[in-house]
Amino acid sequence: MSETSRSQAHTHRDAGAAPRGPGGPGTPHPTAGRAGGHQTGGHSGRPRTGGSLAVGELVEAALPLIAGWLPGQRWYAGKGQAITGLHPVTATPLITGDPAMVHLLLRVEHGDQADLYQLLLGLRTEPPSGLLPEASLGALTHGPYDGAALYDAVHDPELTGRLLAHLAGADRFGPLSFRRTPGPGLPADLLGRAGTAEQSNTSVIYGTSFILKLFRRISPGTNPDLELSLALSRAGSTRIPRVAAWFESRLAGAEPATLGLLQRFLPDAEDGWELALDQVARLKGDPSPGNFAVEAHRLGRATAEVHRVLARALPVARLDREQTDRLAGAMAERLDAAAAAVPALRRYRSALHAAFRQLTADHLTGLTVQRIHGDLHLGQAMRTPHGWVLLDFEGEPAKSVAERRLPQPALKDVAAMLRSFDYAAAHLLAGAEPDPELAHLAAAWAARNRTAYCAGYTAAGGTDPAGAPELLRALEIDKAVYEVVYEARHRPGWLPIPLTAIHRLATTA
Numbered sequence: 340m341s342e343t344s345r346s347q348a349h350t351h352r353d354a355g356a357a358p359r360g361p362g363g364p365g366t367p368h369p370t371a372g373r374a375g376g377h378q379t380g381g382h383s384g385r386p387r388t389g390g391s392l393a394v395g396e397l398v399e400a401a402l403p404l405i406a407g408w409l410p411g412q413r414w415y416a417g418k419g420q421a422i423t424g425l426h427p428v429t430a431t432p433l434i435t436g437d438p439a440m441v442h443l444l445l446r447v448e449h450g451d452q453a454d455l456y457q458l459l460l461g462l463r464t465e466p467p468s469g470l471l472p473e474a475s476l477g478a479l480t481h482g483p484y485d486g487a488a489l490y491d492a493v494h495d496p497e498l499t500g501r502l503l504a505h506l507a508g509a510d511r512f513g514p515l516s517f518r519r520t521p522g523p524g525l526p527a528d529l530l531g532r533a534g535t536a537e538q539s540n541t542s543v544i545y546g547t548s549f550i551l552k553l554f555r556r557i558s559p560g561t562n563p564d565l566e567l568s569l570a571l572s573r574a575g576s577t578r579i580p581r582v583a584a585w586f587e588s589r590l591a592g593a594e595p596a597t598l599g600l601l602q603r604f605l606p607d608a609e610d611g612w613e614l615a616l617d618q619v620a621r622l623k624g625d626p627s628p629g630n631f632a633v634e635a636h637r638l639g640r641a642t643a644e645v646h647r648v649l650a651r652a653l654p655v656a657r658l659d660r661e662q663t664d665r666l667a668g669a670m671a672e673r674l675d676a677a678a679a680a681v682p683a684l685r686r687y688r689s690a691l692h693a694a695f696r697q698l699t700a701d702h703l704t705g706l707t708v709q710r711i712h713g714d715l716h717l718g719q720a721m722r723t724p725h726g727w728v729l730l731d732f733e734g735e736p737a738k739s740v741a742e743r744r745l746p747q748p749a750l751k752d753v754a755a756m757l758r759s760f761d762y763a764a765a766h767l768l769a770g771a772e773p774d775p776e777l778a779h780l781a782a783a784w785a786a787r788n789r790t791a792y793c794a795g796y797t798a799a800g801g802t803d804p805a806g807a808p809e810l811l812r813a814l815e816i817d818k819a820v821y822e823v824v825y826e827a828r829h830r831p832g833w834l835p836i837p838l839t840a841i842h843r844l845a846t847t848a
């Protein structure tokens with residue numbers, strides 16, 4: 340390759356890629372922006388640092404390492420299926436030299452599916468000190484960075500610091516646009532640290548001020564987390580961390596895709612799931628068990644407040660008769676698909692279908708639907724000194740974005756949170772010797788908090804869940820069915836938790 344073509348930070352081939360899935364028809368050959376202003380250095384067995392980056396050559400050299408590393412990542416959704424194709428869609432050098440950082444959108448084909456993933460590749464002659472083993476992709480063996488360490492750049496504070504600087508500068512690089520909300524400027528000089536929470540995406544925290552969520556599996560269009568968080572932020576809601584910035588990528592033939600969301604970090608916040616588990620653990624003989632029901636009530640209020648703001652800010656509709664059939668039909672379809680995937684669910688199918696059939700058009704016609712959180716659970720709620728704050732409005736990761744953006748009954752979020760109280764109680768019993776007394780206490784804990792949550796929700800103006808028992812039951816079943824599939828895929832050891840709930844919901848009316 341001539342030095343001239345190298346210095347053009349050229350794009351990678353995608354010849355022969357199957358035209359399907361995100362980045363399918365109309366997908367451009369990978370594009371690359373330019374970053375940095377150094378002159379290209381000569382290559383002598385060391386990374387050609389400095390200067391424009393032969394990004395296509397680099398990505399080509401990285402692909403085998405990416406193929407080995409990707410399936411081990413928590414956020415990778417194609418687990419269990421062989422990767423049949425890796426096709427870079429855009430590759431944008433954000434930093435050139437040593438270290439370097441390349442932003443990559445990669446189409447991953449597995450089975451008959453294709454997904455688009457966001458990767459940030461870090462490259463250094465020497466790996467950064469303290470790099471976690473799971474962050475390392477290995478050493479490149481050819482290409483312009485031959486011999487350099489290739490790693491997930493989210494674990495490099497200096498490199499992720501640059502992302503914040505790009506957000507602060509509202510910069511543009513090739514297909515990438517960094518955008519800021521109006522208001523005070525952003526600091527451009529903070530280092531990032533990768534978050535440690537178990538999550539579906541990857542978060543980077545800047546000091547005690549900001550948190551940047553990098554979405555991993557990317558769909559064209561505005562991510563619902565950005566859409567809803569922005570709507571709530573703009574309406575002045577204090578029930579979410581304020582949105583400060585985001586970034587997105589152009590995709591050929593499709594709407595720009597949201598790639599990252601920067602929000603205020605809540606340094607004093609406590610995770611609702613951890614708080615609940617702590618309370619539940621006290622049931623084991625603590626003479627002064629805490630009273631979580633007060634918190635559950637406040638959380639119900641916070642949920643209703645968020646629903647009210649969303650209903651004002653975004654479209655609402657009333658279900659007509661045809662739509663009510665579709666709502667109940669979709670639940671039945673999800674049940675069938677789940678039962679096909681998880682055999683343990685099959686014996687409950689007819690009882691659960693009967694529960695969906697009880698949900699007649701009379702119960703649903705005229706019901707208001709609106710944008711909702713979509714995957715509400717205790718781990719998405721943070722208790723701050725100023726009250727509960729809700730996070731992660733992305734919806735259920737397994738559903739398509741189009742599905743997640745549909746208006747839904749607000750009680751769907753309520754049902755999901757009710758499931759979460761049940762999860763926390765069941766978690767105490769999981770894996771232990773059967774203990775009827777403890778099981779009774781755990782069930783009473785869940786019931787108390789579920790009641791308090793619904794009371795808080797109603798007190799703050801939400802629809803009283805007790806007024807729609809058939810709908811609430813169907814929505815809880817629908818969520819528990821989702822959880823069965825989720826746990827079977829991601830945490831098989833936890834599968835008994837939603838299965839026990841399914842048993843209860845199938846056997847009690």
Ligand SMILES: Nc1ncnc2c1ncn2[C@@H]1O[C@H](COP(=O)(O)OP(=O)(O)O)[C@@H](O)[C@H]1O
Binds near residue numbers: 534719
């Ligand atoms: N603004 C914030 N302040 C403090 N911690 C946060 C904030 N946003 C997220 N977190 C932490 O990061 C975790 C993952 O965030 P979340 O938005 O749920 O990511 P994911 O969609 O990847 O699951 C949360 O459970 C919480 O512990």
Ligand SMILES: O=P(O)(O)O[C@H]1O[C@H](CO)[C@@H](O[C@H]2O[C@H](CO)[C@@H](O)[C@H](O)[C@H]2O)[C@H](O)[C@H]1O
Binds near residue numbers: 714716717758
């Ligand atoms: O937080 P995510 O958006 O990644 O949501 C997924 O993972 C959740 C688990 O982390 C999962 O929630 C389920 O487990 C929770 C306990 O870990 C429990 O509180 C929830 O009620 C239960 O649904 C969520 O379903 C999944 O989409």
